[in-house]
Amino acid sequence: MTAQGLKALIHLRNGADQEGRDILDALPVALYLTDAEGRLTYFNAAAVKLSGRTPQLGVDQWCVTWKIFLADGTPLPHDQCPLAVALKGGEIVEGMECLAERPDGTQFWFTPYPAVLRDEQGRITHGINLLVDITSRKFEQNQAAQAALLLSAIVDSSDDAIISKDLNGTITSWNKSAERLFGYTAEEIIGRPVTLLIPSDRQQEEPRIIARLKAGERVDHFETIRRRKDGSLLDISLTISPVRNARGNIIGASKIARDITERRRAEAEILRANRDLEQFAFSASHDLQEPLRGLKIYSELLARRYSSKLDGQALEFLGHLRAGATRMEVLVSDLLAYTQISKREEPEMVDANATLTIVLESLAGSIAESGARIDSGPLPVVPMHAAHLQQLFQNLIGNAIKYRSPERKPEIHVAAESQSDGWTMAVTDNGIGIAPEYKEKVFGLFKRLHSNEEYSGTGIGLAICQRIVAQYDGRIWVDSEPGQGSAFRFTIPRSRDGGG
Amino acid sequence: MAAGKSHILVVEDNPADVFLIRETIEASGIKVPIHIVKDGEEATRFFDNADSDDSAPCPSLVILDINLPKKHGIQILQHLRRSHRCRGASVIVVSTSTAAKDREDVILNGADAYFCKPSKYDDFLKLADLIREWFPKTTK
Numbered sequence: 289m290t291a292q293g294l295k296a297l298i299h300l301r302n303g304a305d306q307e308g309r310d311i312l313d314a315l316p317v318a319l320y321l322t323d324a325e326g327r328l329t330y331f332n333a334a335a336v337k338l339s340g341r342t343p344q345l346g347v348d349q350w351c352v353t354w355k356i357f358l359a360d361g362t363p364l365p366h367d368q369c370p371l372a373v374a375l376k377g378g379e380i381v382e383g384m385e386c387l388a389e390r391p392d393g394t395q396f397w398f399t400p401y402p403a404v405l406r407d408e409q410g411r412i413t414h415g416i417n418l419l420v421d422i423t424s425r426k427f428e429q430n431q432a433a434q435a436a437l438l439l440s441a442i443v444d445s446s447d448d449a450i451i452s453k454d455l456n457g458t459i460t461s462w463n464k465s466a467e468r469l470f471g472y473t474a475e476e477i478i479g480r481p482v483t484l485l486i487p488s489d490r491q492q493e494e495p496r497i498i499a500r501l502k503a504g505e506r507v508d509h510f511e512t513i514r515r516r517k518d519g520s521l522l523d524i525s526l527t528i529s530p531v532r533n534a535r536g537n538i539i540g541a542s543k544i545a546r547d548i549t550e551r552r553r554a555e556a557e558i559l560r561a562n563r564d565l566e567q568f569a570f571s572a573s574h575d576l577q578e579p580l581r582g583l584k585i586y587s588e589l590l591a592r593r594y595s596s597k598l599d600g601q602a603l604e605f606l607g608h609l610r611a612g613a614t615r616m617e618v619l620v621s622d623l624l625a626y627t628q629i630s631k632r633e634e635p636e637m638v639d640a641n642a643t644l645t646i647v648l649e650s651l652a653g654s655i656a657e658s659g660a661r662i663d664s665g666p667l668p669v670v671p672m673h674a675a676h677l678q679q680l681f682q683n684l685i686g687n688a689i690k691y692r693s694p695e696r697k698p699e700i701h702v703a704a705e706s707q708s709d710g711w712t713m714a715v716t717d718n719g720i721g722i723a724p725e726y727k728e729k730v731f732g733l734f735k736r737l738h739s740n741e742e743y744s745g746t747g748i749g750l751a752i753c754q755r756i757v758a759q760y761d762g763r764i765w766v767d768s769e770p771g772q773g774s775a776f777r778f779t780i781p782r783s784r785d786g787g788g
Numbered sequence: 789m790a791a792g793k794s795h796i797l798v799v800e801d802n803p804a805d806v807f808l809i810r811e812t813i814e815a816s817g818i819k820v821p822i823h824i825v826k827d828g829e830e831a832t833r834f835f836d837n838a839d840s841d842d843s844a845p846c847p848s849l850v851i852l853d854i855n856l857p858k859k860h861g862i863q864i865l866q867h868l869r870r871s872h873r874c875r876g877a878s879v880i881v882v883s884t885s886t887a888a889k890d891r892e893d894v895i896l897n898g899a900d901a902y903f904c905k906p907s908k909y910d911d912f913l914k915l916a917d918l919i920r921e922w923f924p925k926t927t928k
Contacts, residue, residue: 577884578802578855578884580907581884581905581906581907582802582804582805584907584908585804585808585906585907585908585909585912586804588908588909589909592909617907
């Protein structure tokens with residue numbers, strides 16, 4: 289505040305005219321004047337409002353406030369306040385942040401702007417102080433500081449490495465997990481290029497990532513490989529988002545890196561175990577066929593050539609032997625079929641109506657024998673291998689005939705419903721149905737609900753269906769009312785290229 | 789030729805199948821001596837022997853199992869086609885495999901016919917038709 293300004297203020301205050309005092313009172317900033325000893329000679333309405341008290345002119349000294357504290361909370365005696373210091377000839381402290389308490393216990397933050405007025409001889413004649421209320425700004429600062437503190441605590445406690453970089457690819461921040469994951473401390477790595485973390489054969493990834501960030505795009509769950517300080521490689525999933533400044537310009541990126549080494553290892557393990565199991569099932573079922581063939585053919589020869597030489601019980605034993613061998617042959621060939629389902633080549637587009645016709649022809653014998661009535665709605669053209677769809681229809685319709693109710697002729701309906709992402713096909717029957725507790729189990733390998741005397745079968749048919757549907761990322765399930773019938777439904781998604 | 793009498797060589801390790809093959813040869817009506825060898829090495833030795841000794845027997849027809857101890861059927865087939873005395877023999881491969889690829893493999897390696905071993909006796913007897921078809925007519 290200039291000396292002229294101060295003089296004008298004092299003139300205003302001393303002016304006999306009411307208008308001058310009204311102007312000071314109307315000022316929205318707390319203001320007071322003192323004599324050379326610091327005793328209050330004037331204060332405005334804003335000063336009363338801010339300090340929460342009405343000072344006594346000529347008695348109150350140095351400040352209008354009740355109690356003052358420094359920003360760190362230590363009490364500040366009135367005679368050491370910035371105006372007191374200034375009046376005592378000390379330096380004028382500007383921009384100090386103080387806390388004050390009102391008589392009612394409430395507090396406020398303020399910044400004093402003290403000044404002194406001197407006469408021609410340079411002696412201090414007056415003091416003046418403006419108290420600017422900064423409570424709301426301090427509150428916001430405090431909030432921001434707390435939020436920043438919380439954020440950095442979150443970043444530090446994260447299991448994921450959280451890194452930021454500028455658009456030149458220079459690392460600008462580095463959390464604790466980044467230290468743990470990559471082996472560099474924050475001190476070592478901040479300010480160095482992020483390419484340090486990228487293996488030499490993947491260096492081309494960085495310019496592509498930067499280009500996407502500059503376009504304002506986010507890179508989500510990008511699975512790649514990065515290099516630790518010790519040179520070892522790790523599988524990670526990266527999510528990289530552009531960071532903007534207050535004006536909305538992209539100034540860098542935040543990068544969240546998750547260690548997926550363990551997940552990758554587990555995935556590879558599962559894949560390998562599955563392949564081993566498939567290979568085992570294939571070899572077992574393939575190699576079992578050979579001795580089984582001998583068993584079958586020689587029990588047949590024994591029956592053909594030596595029946596007359598065998599007594600009743602020997603013939604019965606031979607019958608069991610032959611039935612066992614025959615059943616095992618079906619099991620082994622079904623198991624072999626199960627292991628051979630795989631979608632190695634891209635599926636073709638197959639007309640389900642034509643496929644159904646072929647299946648009904650091959651089931652003609654059992655259809656005629658059971659008196660089954662089979663009808664169908666319009667069926668779609670689906671992206672599948674014809675043999676797979678054929679096997680699905682064959683097994684589901686075959687089951688619908690096999691598990692018919694003894695009380696009525698089988699009525700079987702085949703239908704399809706188009707969905708946004710594919711089709712749901714259904715084979716509905718009026719057979720014996722399935723109790724709710726078995727609805728999941730029936731799809732398991734070798735899972736059978738009936739003895740071989742009641743209904744023959746290997747318990748592989750529905751497992752084959754499930755495996756086929758799974759190959760196309762579809763699912764299969766059954767809705768059933770025991771005693772009333774079942775509806776087997778499966779979904780076939782549209783192919784990814786949008787065909788079908 | 790010293791070993792003028794034509795015969796059939798059966799390369800098969802499983803005695804159960806040897807018996808069945810004997811019955812099918814009998815059912816085919818072709819009455820020639822039958823030589824049996826039980827593994828791959830024995831089979832290649834048989835051809836080597838024929839090459840080095842003109843009096844040793846040389847088959848007109850070979851019935852060859854594909855899964856054999858010591859040497860695979862394909863190797864025996866290749867060995868046979870390189871034998872200067874026996875290369876002209878007809879070869880019927882018998883195997884349990886129904887895979888089209890296995891059938892192609894043996895035909896590409898010089899087999900004349902492929903027979904998938906069935907599990908019913910009457911079906912096995914159908915091998916007799918192939919034997920009649922491929923047994924060289926001139927030497928009959």
